[in-house]
Amino acid sequence: MTLLARLRSWVRARLRRSHLEDSMQEEMRLHIELYEAELRRRGVSTAEARRRARAEFGSVEARKDECREAVGLRLLDELRGDVRYALRLLRRSPAFTAVALLSLGLGIGANTAIFSLIDMVLVKALPVADPQRLFFIDNSGGKSGGSSGPPYPCYERLRDHNRFLSGIAAFDENRFKVTIDGAPEQITGQYASGSYFDVLGIRAAHGRLLTPRDDSEFGLGGPDGAVAVISHALWRRRFAMDLGVLGKSIQVGTHWVTIVGVTPPEFFGLQVGAPIDVTIPMMLVGRNFRSRQLWWFSVVGRLEPDAQVEQARADLEALWDAYMLEIGKPRDQRGYFSGIALVPAGRGLDALRRKFSEPLLIAMTIVGVVLLIGCANIANLLLARASARRGEISVRLAIGAGRGRLIRQLITEGVVLASLGAVAGLLLGRWGVSLLLSVIGGNGGTFDLLEPRFDARVLAFTASVTLVTALLSSLAPALLATRIDAAKPAARTATSIAGTRSLLGRSLVVMQVMSSVTLLCGASLFVRTLQNLNAVESGFRREGVLTAQIEATIPGRSGIGFGGNTLNQTPKTPAEMRLEHARLGAIWEDFRARVSGLPDVTSAAVATMSPLTGRDRGILIAIGGIRRSEQDADIHINQVTAGYFETMGIDVLSGRAFTPRDRSASLRVAILNDTARRPYFGDENPIGKKVNFPGQRVEDEYEIVGVVSDTRYENLRTADERMVYVPIEQSIDPITNAMIAVRSPGDVAHVAPSIRSVASEIIPGAFMTRVATMDERVNASLVPERLLSMLASFFGVLALALACLGLYGVMAYGVLRRTREIAIRVAMGAPQQSVVWLIARETVALVVVGAALGTGAALMANRYIRSQLFGVTPGDPLAISIAILLLLVVAAAAGYVPARRATRVDPVAALRYE
């Protein structure tokens, strides 16, 4: 009640300021008049009554001030005065203001930019809640088998009876012909159970997502009919983010569905690289999913917070086992499937975070240090100004201004300055984020979908950084400047302030030098890392090669997943599988032949893996029929057409490459890379030896016909892994999804359309995605490194510039302060060099101390950046030398100018002035 009244009164007082002033004036005048009349009544003379009434009332203005304070207006008035005063001071010294605003603007802007990037990548770009607890629930066939969710009736049983999952969902990715407003297009989408979004922990960006009710009636959907949820990307692309999209009917495949919601922009589905644009309920699946023996969709589950993975797996496997027995599949007749496996589902989703969290945190540290250096500069400038204003300040103290009041005013100046800097910083930061996104984005990656936007959180961050900046830079100068004894003569106090000031100023400079050396060391390490990675022996030629992923939709097969995760209920015989693989392989071989015949194409090849695409397939190998020991048997397999090594520029070290004659009917052949050859054959010649792949669908023996050089498949940092190549028609997997690589002498990117048309002609239901040159792939893989080396270099140089500015300021001030001393020395006949040295000595001392501390700090900080480096050790002497050399050169320049000025001191003039 009273709080409310107070607030109301304060607001009223603010709003009706003139009213308040009038009423005070009126009231006090009446008081004095009435008192005067009273005095006259008591017989006091008119003039005396007048005088006494006024004298006894006291100063009307002072009373008014007390009244204003009583209603909380005085602080406001003073603040307004301080701000106005601060702005006037800033206008009066434009050079100071410009330097200060530039350092603060850059510092605050950089912090804002990096923070908003961190906010986007580490906080918002996480598409699902707590991804570590998400698992695919797969039927598995041993270590390297393909995988799939269970039949639908089994899924229902798992859903209803499991004990360790907080949620379970089924989904089936698919490509749909989607027709919106009569315009059809091919879109990747999925059928999903009503629990899907809930299990993933996703909330709608607009409208609502699927619920179990939407997925309750077979063939119909739910009470709202057949509904659909679209992706943010589709919403933007096809509906221009129209909020009225809800309730709109679109055709997905054969279904007419009503759009009920939009997923958030960062949601792409559970498969990396295949963004889901439309989701419709599982119940709309055209197939008879009541079948007890049809394995056709995927299952994802969320582990309960306190459950163990193995606990949940065993529980699910028991349910699955009972189901299998019921459908008449005893353990020895289950063919391919032998159990339930829980495969982490959050990995891919979390990839962006994992890849960028460390570089971004390093970047945040860098910009934080830059801001600190900027603060030190402002503090130094404010110190210099405070001592210039010592006259003003001591007068104000002498006439009774409180020290607290003066400190408040000086800090207000700092806040005003920092706030102006923050405005500049926001503009610079906004531009910086776009710049950063353009550097690290591109290639259709997740970053392209992130929208740089300064929301309330970013603004709050900037505001708090600004406040901290203001305090850091103005508190010490304010305290120091007001430490004046009003009784002492101004000159004597000035000297003592100057002493403290220059000690503080010098410490600040040492801090700045130290920080910039640390940053420069980091920058040279990051730059060298990037150079090393670019120069790394990748094993492939990156120039002039275009790659694209092609997915086939082959009747009777699903086109999803690596080898397709669909299995028919009846296990096929090895012969049948061999036949099917050959049939699929022949399509790819055909495709290759046609693409290599295109104009401007030197060579072309199809492969299941191509470098830096993030795809991988691990299997076990047996040499000469003898299976290797557990760890030694692991090898990666790449199933390729003829022309692969030629196209990718991989050298054949011995034997031969694959040729178009390596067909399904010919001798089964394999090629090893050098890393695989070494442990298996050592000095022996591997050519002619037999290998096979236990546990695969096709367990045939392959004869080694060649050895090729190593290639970095995963990324440029990871050492080469063992690799075996087999011809695509002799593949161990049914290949429905592969990469095409094309080499062309000219601009390779323009071949893409013709590849696409060949693909649609030859490959059933061909779907081409992720078109990129190898060069682009290499660059995309180096984004974190580029980000770091760019940021560290830019800010390292900026830090150096700021530090030198600080150094210059302190030195110039030192010369000014020691004019008398220098004059005496010159008058006594000191040679010019000795005067230069007198000043330069201090510069050298500051720089040496700073550099030593900085090197130490760099060595300590390197522990945190080690994982980001490649080919350089943290204590790299070259990196440190470069940093220190750069510092010395720039610092020498900054220190020389004041030293030169010292030699031009005219002793007569200087001493007379004193």
Add this chain to the structure above:
Amino acid sequence: MSESTELLHGTLDLLILKAVSLGPLHGYGVLLRIQQISGDRLQIQQGSLYPALYRLEHQGLIASEWGESENKRKAKYYRLTVAGRRRFKEEVAYWRRFSDTIGIALKALPEDV
């Protein structure tokens, strides 16, 4: 030396509340009323009233409206609000307790110790 007493710190607010609790008053009227009810024994500096009045009004304990003074001038009249009346009662009770306690303490004789 007159009989007048310096105001104890913090008691001015209480006296103002008391004064206006007897009926609406303008600023000068409050001063006169306090002098009157204290038997002219309290010294109040003429101008010191106003900050206190504004503070009490800001706290919502008194409210003001414009009226006409005895010399036919525009005057701001203060009256007690509901919150003010409640506060006044609390303050009076506190004051009684306080002065009783001090009174008892001051009456103590060496034998009592």
